[in-house]
Amino acid sequence: MDEVSVTKLTFSHGPGVAPSLVDISLNLPTGSRTILIGANGAGKSTLLQILAGKRLITANGADVRIKGKDVFREYPHGVTFLGTEWYDYISSSPKNASLRASASRAMNPVVRGDIVVSQFLDSVGGYRYKERRDRLLDILDVDLDWHMHAISDGERRRVQLVMGLMQAFDVLLLDEVTVDLDVLVRDDLLKFLKEDSESRGATIIYATHIYDGLNDFPTHIAHMRLGAFVTQPTPWSSSHATAVATFGARTLYDVALQWLKDDRDFRRNLEKSGRKARGARIDVVPSDSETFYKKYDYAH
Ligand SMILES: Nc1ncnc2c1ncn2[C@@H]1O[C@H](COP(=O)(O)OP(=O)(O)OP(=O)(O)O)[C@@H](O)[C@H]1O
Numbered sequence: 001m002d003e004v005s006v007t008k009l010t011f012s013h014g015p016g017v018a019p020s021l022v023d024i025s026l027n028l029p030t031g032s033r034t035i036l037i038g039a040n041g042a043g044k045s046t047l048l049q050i051l052a053g054k055r056l057i058t059a060n061g062a063d064v065r066i067k068g069k070d071v072f073r074e075y076p077h078g079v080t081f082l083g084t085e086w087y088d089y090i091s092s093s094p095k096n097a098s099l100r101a102s103a104s105r106a107m108n109p110v111v112r113g114d115i116v117v118s119q120f121l122d123s124v125g126g127y128r129y130k131e132r133r134d135r136l137l138d139i140l141d142v143d144l145d146w147h148m149h150a151i152s153d154g155e156r157r158r159v160q161l162v163m164g165l166m167q168a169f170d171v172l173l174l175d176e177v178t179v180d181l182d183v184l185v186r187d188d189l190l191k192f193l194k195e196d197s198e199s200r201g202a203t204i205i206y207a208t209h210i211y212d213g214l215n216d217f218p219t220h221i222a223h224m225r226l227g228a229f230v231t232q233p234t235p236w237s238s239s240h241a242t243a244v245a246t247f248g249a250r251t252l253y254d255v256a257l258q259w260l261k262d263d264r265d266f267r268r269n270l271e272k273s274g275r276k277a278r279g280a281r282i283d284v285v286p287s288d289s290e291t292f293y294k295k296y297d298y299a300h
Pocket residue numbers: 013014017020038039040041042043044045046047207
């Protein structure tokens with residue numbers, strides 16, 4: 001049985017809004033580590049949020065399962081979603097529903113308040129996972145005596161990651177959260193996640209735009225464009241020869257670059273055939289906003 005399986009998933013963010021995911025299907029084996037690659041807006045976060053049970057889908061024939069369980073009916077234990085919000089970090093397990101609810105109300109003021117990291121981590125159950133928490137404190141180089149209101153964004157992110165990862169997961173849904181980590185901490189974190197996945201058979205899906213230092217991490221890579229897979233999750237090998245044979249490029253970075261160039265060409269072709277274009281506009285008539293702001297521009 002696949003650890004994660006999705007069949008015929010189409011999802012729109014609202015009535016009348018164009019779908020962000022179109023007829024997605026995927027199957028990921030236990031212990032796999034998949035990198036989702038795609039331009040901004042490709043649908044990576046939406047897919048991860050649906051897998052995390054954070055977005056409801058209408059009954060349109062889609063089937064979304066983790067560990068064999070339908071994520072909308074019987075949410076499986078052991079799934080962790082790490083996004084950019086603090087309350088994302090409380091495990092999706094129903095056991096934590098009340099903690100998640102209070103976290104979503106109270107977390108943002110708390111994490112910027114005058115609370116010491118050790119107390120903060122205990123307040124979200126850190127004492128239950130001491131051994132793993134301590135390992136993460138070392139890896140993420142976090143000082144238990146830091147005051148949450150007096151640390152940098154990157155340091156706050158590190159505390160956030162300790163909190164999110166201290167409970168062992170079976171499936172980790174990771175929506176780019178390493179952007180403000182320094183490269184050494186990021187590298188140590190990726191090593192930890194890889195080792196953790198290998199030793200416990202945990203499955204990871206990771207959406208990112210940072211491919212440096214990631215070549216040895218995934219077991220699979222996938223390419224999303226306009227809410228669909230252009231390349232389904234496909235086994236990845238860090239051997240240059242195998243990567244060239246399968247994907248036509250030597251490194252993950254080169255593969256991603258090629259895929260994103262393909263995406264841009266694809267979009268430009270769509271624009272040529274009538275889709276609304278992006279980028280600078282060569283308007284002859286000034287827009288209403290330009291006329292308005294020019295009129296009240298006292299700087300000149
Ligand atoms: N809350 C929302 N309401 C309406 N549309 C949304 C909402 N969130 C995302 N979308 C749209 O859904 C599409 C997919 O967005 P999504 O955030 O999943 O992309 P992504 O691949 O994660 O992008 P990025 O790399 O920028 O994070 C985009 O076209 C986006 O405009």
